[in-house]
Amino acid sequence: MSDPRKEIWHKRKQLGRSKYLILFGLLPWGIGLTLLFSVIEFLRLQEINWVWVPIRLLIFVFIGFFVANARWHAMESRYEPYTRRP
Template identity: 65%
Template sequence: MKDSHKAIWLKRKNLGRPKYLLYFGLLPWGVGLTVLTSLFEFLSFGSLNPIWVPIRLIIFFFIGFFVANGRWVAMEYRFEAPGPRRP
């Protein structure tokens, strides 16, 4: 990996795990996909069923949480120095 990728990761890691999950998981996935699917529903059917909006928000928040958490773990594994190995 390039040093620029590591620098970006270190900057994001300095946010802390909760803020990282919020900024890179919950907000883009949760809110973004909710807006996108609601817009798709409105364009397809000509109306928006308000009961589905909070359901979508909850489901996409969970998806965003797991995606961002997986990325956090993968980046820690990729860029952190491994500890000493025991025989």
């Protein structure tokens, strides 16, 4: 891993896993994709079915959790050799 990426990961790792999952998984994926799909629905149908908004939010929050968790573990495995060096 190059030095800039190592420094970025070090800063993100200092947030802690829970905060990382919220800031880089739950919020952007959950809220972002819910808004995106709601806008697409509005553009296609000229209305928003409000029953689907919380359902979308739940689904995309779960997706965001798994994506961020996978990224956390991937970065941990990349970053681990650098922490073992003297």
